[in-house]
Amino acid sequence: MYSTPLAVLGLIYASVVTGMTLQRRAVDFFDPAHGGGTMFDNATFGGEPLNVIISGLSSPDVLTDDGVLKYAKANGFSQECFGFHLGAPQTANLGDGHNSKNQTVEIFRQDGPSANSGALFLAASKEKDASKNHDLIDDGYNIGRNELVAAAVGTKSHDGVTYNTVARNITGMMPAGSNGVNHGIAVDGVVTLLTVSIQ
Template identity: 45%
Template sequence: MLSFFLSFFLPAVFASPISCRSADVDFYNPLLSGGSMLDKSAGLGEPLNVIISAKSTSTVLDINSPLGAINYFRAIGFSIECFGQHLGTPQSANLGDGRGDVNETAVIRQDFNIPILGTCIESLTGGNHFRVFPQTGPAANSGALFLAVSKEEDLSESHNIIPDGYDIGRFVINHSLPPPLENTVTWVQKYVTEVTNLTGLLQVGSEGINHCGSVGIAIDGVVKMLTVTATLDLPFFE
């Protein structure tokens, strides 16, 4: 009885309200409504190479909920920036949802499984990070999260993207998620993630891709779609 009660009570306590979204689609293709699968950065763009499907558990799509997206990111080895501080220029993306170019909602960094200080280490030494763009505009309110994932140099190199850093960054996310993967983390949440490869959304090659120096950074054109199911994990009440 207690387990049944908590399964309804805890999400109501911790989760922030989420607007109505369509559960019939994984996401709306930005290319079909004037959007782009590249964000905007220094006149070029970083590929939106990972999508968290709108068919995921709704709390996983909520960037503001304690049981939401940030908790899931921590489960796969990432967290918010060092002490919540971001010093770089925000990047924007047009997801074709009727809002035009909208700045990133968050920048998430690899935490090396070190609470609090792990993302500070990443900021100094380099590593994986990603920018989060929710598709929540009035014209295409799927609720999906589009991620621009990459691997960057250390602070002394101004966090420039390493050679092949977009595909490598996406691979690190995928390497942590052999389908399906279960992660049990704090806040009594268990996550099961299914990974699907999508093609045709990103162009193969380096055209339009943000890079430092004269040599472009080519991408293979693959987008990883993550469908995440979150459940309460309360073994002591079973």
């Protein structure tokens, strides 16, 4: 397990996708705002930023539930620590025609009828430990994103699969500041796009 506590340690649940023909998508993602969505999920005290996107142009096997779990393990992350989860499940509107949809732990998949990119939207943050109820640290959204990206970029392997990840920062999709942000913690407005290729 990665030593830094991140909300994204809870990235994924393991479920196996079988019997599907996987095809590479045509776009990285669709901007949720174009379909009435937003780059913030719906949390208890405001929205949490969807500050990392795994591109729909990534290798198709990465974008399945089982595949992204394996990818997370290659980067030093795992399922939520020992199965514990604090906090209520959240929803997000990715502008894909599904309106608000439930999270799969910390992942939201853009796969609706009007914007089916297959991209995965993540709410990354850095938290305090369980004894402090996993409250966010100061600047926890930006730091969580940056640490997740730093762990992912480059070439990593897990269980016989090798991944290469390239990151690109995007501005203009998310407003900077703390207005409407969960816990009143300011964000810098940067979303990082990860494109993951299986070697």
